[in-house]
Amino acid sequence: MMINLKALTLxxxxxxxxxxxxxxxxxxxxxxxxxxxxxxxxxxxxxxxxGIPFKTSGEVYFGDLKRLFQTQNELIQHRRSVAYIxxxxxxxxxxxxxxxxxxxxxxxxxxxxxxxxxxxxxxxTLHTKKDVLVSELSIGQQQRVAILRALMMKTPYILxxxxxxxxxxxxxxxxxxxxxEFRKQFGTTVIIVSQxxxxxxxxxxxxxxxxxxxxxx
Numbered sequence: 001m002m003i004n005l006k007a008l009t010l011x012x013x014x015x016x017x018x019x020x021x022x023x024x025x026x027x028x029x030x031x032x033x034x035x036x037x038x039x040x041x042x043x044x045x046x047x048x049x050x051g052i053p054f055k056t057s058g059e060v061y062f063g064d065l066k067r068l069f070q071t072q073n074e075l076i077q078h079r080r081s082v083a084y085i086x087x088x089x090x091x092x093x094x095x096x097x098x099x100x101x102x103x104x105x106x107x108x109x110x111x112x113x114x115x116x117x118x119x120x121x122x123x124x125t126l127h128t129k130k131d132v133l134v135s136e137l138s139i140g141q142q143q144r145v146a147i148l149r150a151l152m153m154k155t156p157y158i159l160x161x162x163x164x165x166x167x168x169x170x171x172x173x174x175x176x177x178x179x180x181e182f183r184k185q186f187g188t189t190v191i192i193v194s195q196x197x198x199x200x201x202x203x204x205x206x207x208x209x210x211x212x213x214x215x216x217x
């Protein structure tokens with residue numbers, strides 16, 4: 001499903017303009033990457049798309065649904081359709097890997113896909129860490145747990161803020177390949193913020209935030 005920005009202006013928390021009057025689309029035909037200098041607002045754009053309130057003007061559509069992010073009910077419905085992986089991973093350090101993944105499903109009573117879970121645990125090389133406390137994992141392993149949790153939600157949209165930031169080149173490629181495979185299998189729209197150009201496949205869509213505009217590459 002497509003995300004459309006129409007004449008959108010996005011402001012930072014300090015009131016500065018991140019970009020203005022931007023029209024842009026992100027779809028599931030390829031991976032989508034957002035790039036730009038550090039501090040320019042890439043993470044803010046992703047956070048806004050996840051449903052975190054920002055000052056804006058213009059329009060945002062998720063599929064055919066116009067999102068205003070103005071009511072609590074709308075925010076709740078929107079966040080159920082989006083898996084957001086922030087840089088701060090928001091894992092429970094006193095829970096095991098398995099407990100971290102299954103906690104969301106126990107709270108929302110969402111069906112749990114055991115077959116997918118086992119396959120992703122294997123692909124992300126976490127299968128031997130299932131019962132290990134998150135606090136005992138490396139930062140790179142914790143990052144893969146957060147990615148696994150997002151994938152398990154099987155939402156129409158995945159928003160990943162530098163998901164390979166703490167990974168070595170081998171695991172970075174592994175994660176990007178898994179996100180791309182997931183996109184193809186489930187029709188998921190995947191948007192990735194990255195500062196590592198080596199992560200970006202040649203056929204990906206790239207949007208750069210620069211000089212208060214969105215530039216398509």
